[in-house]
Amino acid sequence: MNIHRLLSGLLAAALLPFAAHAQEVVLKVAHQLPPTSLAQTMFIEPWCARIEAESGGRMKCQIFPAMSLGGTPPQLVNHVRDGVADVVWTLPGYTPGRFPFSEVFELPFFTTSAEASSRALWDFVQEHAGSEFTGVRPLATWVNGPNVLHLRDKQVSSLDELKGMKVRAPSRLGNKLLAALGATPVGMPVPQMAESLSKGVIEAALVPWEVVPATKTQELTRYHAEIDGEHAMLVATMVYLMNQKKYDSLPAELRKVIDNNSGREFSAWVAGQFLKADVIGREATVANKNTIYAIAPDEASRWQKATRPVVDEWVREVSAAGSDGKKLYDAAAALVAKYSKD
The missing domain is CATH 3.40.190.170 (Bacterial extracellular solute-binding protein, family 7)
Structure with a gap:
């Protein structure tokens, strides 16, 4: 045994x-x-x-x-x-x-597809x-896909109309982009956005279409401004x-x-x-009978020009911290160009 x-x-x-x-x-x-x-x-x-x-x-x-x-x-x-x-x-x-x-x-007008x-x-x-x-x-x-300007109750088609509006941004550079456009940036994670829109703490939000269904953004906003072009105005990494x-x-x-x-x-x-x-988020917004429109090309060019200082400031900040900001910017831009040609 x-x-x-x-x-x-x-x-x-x-x-x-x-x-x-x-x-x-x-x-x-x-x-x-x-x-x-x-x-x-x-x-x-x-x-x-x-x-x-x-x-x-x-x-x-x-x-x-x-x-x-x-x-x-x-x-x-x-x-x-x-x-x-x-x-x-x-x-x-x-x-x-x-x-x-x-x-x-995440710099303005930096990424392509x-x-x-x-x-x-x-x-x-x-x-x-x-x-x-x-x-x-x-x-x-x-x-992610290009961020869209989702507006609570006011259609905006120009920098003058955007001036002073409280807008949610997804990142530090998103905040700087909005400030360069004349808006008042309000940084916050996506889960806080819905309540802030509902209560009027913010008047608009920069987010891609993808988050719309989960946050019910189509129910909390009425107008949605897209900027067409080769480069996205803003994305989040x-x-x-x-x-x-x-x-x-x-x-x-x-x-x-x-x-x-x-x-x-x-x-x-x-x-x-x-x-x-x-695509699904945009379709949900269309089904809600909201107004989706594009910023006119000439106006979009004004937005791009207005945000160029954000790029220059990023290069200076990185360089001041001990790295070569211009070299890093150029390396990233070259990679975007390389894969955009494939």
Whole structure:
């Protein structure tokens, strides 16, 4: 009997490494928007399905939407760095000063198509901005679709009409853009925007069409100004980040699954999903019988000229902090041009 127990114990001990090797990994994935948001349904859930399928069910997600792990949207980067979450989707613009180099993609009239600019952003981060991501592993870096000016109850077609209006912006450079246009910028994360529009704290908001359904922006605003052209007036950079220690702890074959679902082309795919979501958001606004209109080309040129000082100021700020702002700007612009030609 004792020999039987001894043999059983030895066999169990021998099998322990294999059991641990096959143990299921559950990744905690956190973000700021509701579970019905297009970002979750069109981007995060498909990614989770991919890694589960490609890992043979050994790796899965547990999604925590709407900041259900606690904290506020600006804390998401700390959450993934500190291991509160394993993976997060967030906007660098929520933490001004933390991503000083990759912020260049949020300059006025800088990016072209979302897919091309997202490929450019991925390369730029790998080549010039890796220090901004200490403790985390970028899985995707992208820009969203062009921000649209969503107006509560007043149609704006010129700089004169925009002057003094309280407008929500997504980032530090978005605030500077609005100030250069004569508006009064009010910085805040997307989840705060709906209440601020409802109460009249802000009169308008700069956001892409994609966030409209989740925030009911089509019900809180009546007018929507688009600026057509090769370059978007304003976009936000977005990142999908994984805790570096969590990634390092995975067995090689699971790291390979993560690697196969991250990178430049994955970033472009995510940007494409956000563009599809833009279409859905715009259609919801049309269905609500709101007024969508374009800023006239001559007027749009005035807006671009008015915001040029924001670009010059960014170059000076980065240079004053010890880096070559002009060199970084030119490198980012060259990458955007490169991928825009493909």
